[in-house]
Amino acid sequence: MIVAVFRRRLKEGRSFADFKRAWEADQGFGVPTRVFNAVNLADERDVLSIGFVAVEPEALEAGLARVGAQEHGRHSRIG
Secondary structure (H helix, E strand, C coil), rough: EEEEEEEEECCCCCHHHHHHHCCCCCEEECCCCEEEEEECCEEEEEEEEEEEEECCCCHHHHHHHHHHHHHHHHHHHCC
């Protein structure tokens, strides 16, 4: 299992709802994945994401290659 933690700062004028719409994957990842997103109670522009991906580290590179274009587009929507 791979665990990923991301901390993001939303752009001025963007909401958590905007972030969630942009963050949703266009297609699945082909492996069980669970992500939790949370907003800092003291600063609503500060978002923490924790993802759990049921894949062995050895298979991660091949999986990333398979969804690379999708992830690039998704991350550009978020930024």
